Amino acid sequence: MSFNNVPVLRLDTHILILYQMNLFRIPLLAVMLCVGWMARAQALGERNDFLRYVNDPRVDSIYHHLTPDERIAQLFWLMTENLHDPKSVQRVMSLVQTFQPGGLLYMRNTAADIVRFSAQASAVSRVPLIYSIDGETGAAMRVKGIRALPKAMTLGAIADERLLYRAGDEAARQLRGLGIHVNFAPVADVNVNAANPVIGIRSFGEDPHEVARRAVALMHGMQDGGVVAVAKHFPGHGDTDVDSHLALPVIGHTRARLDTVELVPFDAMIKNGVMGVMSAHLEVNALDTTRGLPASLSKPMLTDLLCHGMGFQGVVITDAMNMKGVKKAGQPGRVDALALAAGNDIVESTEDLGAAITSVKQAIDAGELTWCDIERKCRKALALKLWAGCGAPLPEPNDSLVTRINSGMDATLLPDLYRAALTVLPGAADTVALTPDSTEVLLLVMPGGKALADSIAAHRPAKRLNLVVGAKGEVIRQQLGRHAQVVICTGGFADARKVWNDAALAPLWRWLWQHNGVRVVVADSPYRLHQLKNIERAREVVLVYEAVPEAFQAAALYLSGQLTPVGRLPVTVSNLWRCGQGK
Structure with missing residues (x-):
């Protein structure tokens, strides 16, 4: 036929x-x-x-x-x-x-x-x-x-x-x-x-x-x-x-x-x-x-x-x-x-x-x-x-x-989407305010976090310290100084979790939670936040959802004061961070 x-x-x-x-x-x-x-x-x-x-x-x-x-x-x-x-x-x-x-x-x-x-x-x-x-x-x-x-x-x-x-x-x-x-x-x-x-x-x-x-x-x-x-x-x-x-x-x-x-x-x-x-x-x-x-x-x-x-x-x-x-x-x-x-x-x-x-x-x-x-x-x-x-x-x-x-x-589409999605979640614990001795941002870079750190550093002066499994937390703490901002840059989540929960770094985390207002940038699913021990003690968590350049750029703009966050958390992840929350 x-x-x-x-x-x-x-x-x-x-x-x-x-x-x-x-x-x-x-x-x-x-x-x-x-x-x-x-x-x-x-x-x-x-x-x-x-x-x-x-x-x-x-x-x-x-x-x-x-x-x-x-x-x-x-x-x-x-x-x-x-x-x-x-x-x-x-x-x-x-x-x-x-x-x-x-x-x-x-x-x-x-x-x-x-x-x-x-x-x-x-x-x-x-x-x-x-x-x-x-x-x-x-x-x-x-x-x-x-x-x-x-x-x-x-x-x-x-x-x-x-x-x-x-x-x-x-x-x-x-x-x-x-x-x-x-x-x-x-x-x-x-x-x-x-x-x-x-x-x-x-x-x-x-x-x-x-x-x-x-x-x-x-x-x-x-x-x-x-x-x-x-x-x-x-x-x-x-x-x-x-x-x-x-x-x-x-x-x-x-x-x-x-x-x-x-x-x-x-x-x-x-x-x-x-x-x-x-x-x-x-x-x-x-x-x-x-x-x-x-x-x-x-x-x-x-x-x-x-x-x-x-x-x-x-x-x-x-x-x-x-x-x-x-x-x-x-x-x-x-x-x-x-x-x-x-x-x-x-x-x-x-x-x-x-x-x-x-x-x-x-x-x-x-x-x-x-x-x-x-x-x-x-x-x-x-x-x-x-x-x-x-x-x-x-x-x-x-x-x-x-x-x-x-x-x-459209060249503006992906930047617009990731900037609109960026969600800032406030931490639970009060921190002791320190008088900074540097206007630099201190970037604590976890495995896979280099691209994110590069985006942040492109917008303002920044010092970097790399965090790896087995690093001595007390030694790193002594290198911190009194920076105006400390930003933890997570990368590949599996590697970041290993470093974050490494017992050798426990002294570093204790000091950070007690004495510095720390921002943590997470480029992954909000469901994974609970896997990072004590993350709720950060001053705030900047959630960009995905490890892509446009998301990193959105984080950099926010941390340099050039972006007002408007994103809202789509799901509840803890008693502290519930669906609809955002700065």
Whole structure:
């Protein structure tokens, strides 16, 4: 079957002109979807407007030229890994050519490999593919060489929603530059468990309403930038002590608790037009009493709660079906059919596409699904492609691709984000004021802290003393003098913790806590503060969240009096330092 034979009476004039001019060396169906991108661009500011295409004549034409098996296959997005491996490439290419799936999910690869593979896959797919990625920090999370945006926990310290919108828009710009249409972000999980092994700093924080505000702002930036945003991981992965990649977490909270914490960000994002929601591999007893059944396979959670109860009409997408949190629920293929029957529209990363298509047809025969369900889901999937501009020409996969993407970033964005995130936490203990004998800043530099110290020293005179494991605390104390400021520069956290808790340095710490007002700059997760013994006795802790140049620069500006701190702590880390606190 060739889509070059789509009846012309179903096409509008613009499609016929483009086809006759042969502007793009792609099938006619791809041209049809390109025209959808042009139409969508005229309504860029509208929220969640892809559903208007569900009954569009172009979707009709596509849908009616698909076989029943191909209509099912459109509901599956395949995972691609190791694109430098010819066997891995051939395996996915064979699946695309044989079954005609709806799209691909890219894991860790180079930019050139991703674009090159997209072109190869497009050449054997009769329907333009939709390309997706986990881009929580922009393209950098999966694409080598791209400049990363701050992690969600860093963004959680920022109150200015305009900055968060800019971050979302930049993520969209990067992904569009790679030909990617869907971003599995933002994370809408409320991380109320500091020991959470899989979410943690991927979350905006522990206050559900603050998480909601930031998730919505980031989502608007992405979708206004032309990329589908996907809220994850429904109904909330923020209070688990098990990684769903490895096993099935169980959530035991009441429905009332879920309504006031976990579901709040999802509700806000739905009301603001998020196009996609990812279903999680979590057992949630208050929403479905079936033991061992994850949310991703639960009709009460997806159809009854998410779609009917919360009014979500966008695309429901499973988390990866190769994760152990779902694998025990059934064999590959069968679990995919169960996922569609539960209310998912798209199944991500099936382990056996052929078996999945067969299992879906068996589920239809058994009355678990209907062909009407398949048509509704398929039309929704095609409408999403039309909105996203699938089939548009891809960028050239050359060596300058990463450079072009990086050079297109607004030069002020990362400095603005890290300066807005910088959070100053006051210490608990009073110190004895000393009359300084030097205006220099004394930098106590821990392993890995050199770059931070360099940034501080560039803004004012500074003396340095390096702290290493085994150093004699009393000897170092005698070298301190009476400096106006003492700043401890932490670097790689594992090494800093070893030095900080080294018994040989105990005399130094005792003297510092008692006699000098000490500032400690921490370039890591706030959850790690408790690992630095007695850190609350510092005069203040300057939290910059990440060990990157822009964060170090923000610390240097603050310590030299050139930056007023406005960041707020996104999570509670002790009785002294609680969520929302900041100087």
